[in-house]
Amino acid sequence: MVEVEEKIFTRVDGTERRFTEIVEENIDRVSKSYYTGVATVNDFSNGSMNLFELVNQSDCQYDIEFYMETIKQELLFKYATGDALDDFGAQKGIYREEANFSTSNVLLTLANSLNTPITIFEGTEISTDDTIIFLLAEDVKFEVGQTTANAEIICEEAGSIGNVKAGSINIILTDLPYDLTVTNLNDITDGVDEEDDDSYRDRIVDSHLNYPVGTVKWYEKVAETLVSNAYYHKLSPTNGEIVYKPTSNVTNTDLANLFNQKENDIVNLTINFSPANPRSVIDNGMSIIVHVRSGYSFSVIKTQIINAVSNYVVNLKLGEVFKPSCVGYLCESVEGIQFTQLTGYEEINLENDEYAVIEGDLQVIQG
Known part of the structure; x- marks a missing residue:
């Protein structure tokens, strides 16, 4: 050789x-x-x-x-x-996020009380009018004289298909010798589809493994394997600070342990960790006045607006700009809205150590 x-x-x-x-x-x-x-x-x-x-x-x-x-x-x-x-x-050690099955509770009701206890068994099939099938996730026992019982359920199919409105589940498919009805009292919202190719590709590209070790982006992307958003500030050649958006069940200690791992440990560099400060971008003194087209439910539209605007605020990154124009666009994208008016809203430039929050309830008013 x-x-x-x-x-x-x-x-x-x-x-x-x-x-x-x-x-x-x-x-x-x-x-x-x-x-x-x-x-x-x-x-x-x-x-x-x-x-x-x-x-x-x-x-x-x-x-x-x-x-x-x-x-x-x-x-x-x-x-x-x-x-x-x-x-x-x-x-790169990055895997596609799998679909989640939607789960919830339903209320089972007997038309008449019985003289002997009965059990409705796990796996009993129930469904919506459009045949989205759910299964009882547990045995449900009715004692003598009892006519109602709550039961845990899980959708037969993984994904958002199992996210249905309250009252949608109303059919018992399994043949039972009882006069029994079923309903879900609340919306079901926890079903998640398998990650699509575009989202998965973006996560692969955004991985810390694509950035040179020790660069600003590398520090931020490593931290974001635990938290939703992070900002790295170099204080000196041997000291740095990572400010992060508070994330459920993640502490400074968790981040310190992450950067103490062999593959993430940079010699002679001390990193401090600090949760970012909340900055109110919407409060009770601000309102969205909604003019609804005929034939549409204001309560349904209100829920959709609250969800859309809340998601916009939650997904703003540290140091980004809160824009009322984005709020207006999200509102008018909801089907059934004729037009909207924003009162009290203003553009807010977040600092690198600030994250956006809604203070109080989002005020959505029918015009």
Whole structure:
């Protein structure tokens, strides 16, 4: 083997390409070649001019091959879908978020009390009018004289298909020898679809593994494996601070432990962690006046507006700008709204250590 410094890259097909392989291939090619009028030179010993020139040429070839493989990987990643995209994510330890089954409770009601206790068994099928099927997640026992009972349920199919309005579940599919009715008293909202390709691709691109270790973005992205949003501020060559958006069940200690892990521990750097400060961008003195088209329910529209605006505020990052124009757009995107008026709203520039909150209840008024 020729004594040259080794370097390696991985091809799209997963195989390794080594610099020494290229050098050996070129030595073999030149040694076996014969050109008219040119004698083949076979002295490729260490220190020879032939080896020096061939290594330089091989280095150029290595760079070209590496560049071409990089382009291939970028194109494949850009257009990869399904299992192919999953393979890219797995290489970085990032996995597609799976679908969640929606769960809730229903009220079971007997038309008449019975003289003996009965049990409605786990797995009993119930559904909505449009045949979204749920299963009882537990046995439900009616004692003598008891006519109502609550039961935990789970949707038969994972995903948002199981998110239904209160009162939607009203059919018992399983044949039972009882005069029994069922209803869900509350909206069901916890069903989540499997992460789509676009969202998954964005998370892979946004991973801290795509940023050089020790850069500002690297610190922020590592922290965001635990918290929803973080801002890194370099205080000195040996000290830094990470301000983060408070996240349920995550403490300063959790973040410190994360950065103390071997792969995240930067020598001679001390990091302080601080939760960001809340900044009210909407309060009780501000209101959204909604003018509803005929035939639409204000209460339904109000709920949709509250959800949309609340999500907008929650998803604002540290240091971003709260824009009333975005609130107005979200409101008027709700079906059934003729137009809206915002009262008391103003643009607010959040500092890097501030996150947006709604103080009190969101005031949505019918105009």
